[in-house]
Amino acid sequence: xxxxxxxxxxxxxxxxxxxxxxxxxxxxxxxxxxxxxxxxxxxxxxxxxxxxxxxxxxxxxxxxxxxxxxxxxxxxxxxxxxxxxxxx
Numbered sequence: 001x002x003x004x005x006x007x008x009x010x011x012x013x014x015x016x017x018x019x020x021x022x023x024x025x026x027x028x029x030x031x032x033x034x035x036x037x038x039x040x041x042x043x044x045x046x047x048x049x050x051x052x053x054x055x056x057x058x059x060x061x062x063x064x065x066x067x068x069x070x071x072x073x074x075x076x077x078x079x080x081x082x083x084x085x086x087x088x
Contacts, residue, residue: 006044007045010041014045018038022034
């Protein structure tokens with residue numbers, strides 16, 4: 001729920017501020033600040049959308065499968081080494 005609230009807040013700030021930001025070529029630092037501020041706000045919105053769409057959940061599942069497969073490999077290797085050490 002907090003991600004929805006933060007995303008809507010950032011979108012609201014963008015909707016309020018974008019018409020007020022001057023992108024004229026004569027203002028130099030003011031224009032640069034406005035462009036960077038808008039870029040940062042878009043990044044915030046994008047990060048919250050990324051979380052809300054569940055992209056991280058798919059990645060976590062995939063990483064968990066890889067972790068379990070590696071654990072099985074290590075367990076097989078350890079059991080093989082134990083059998084070899086017992087036979088000596």
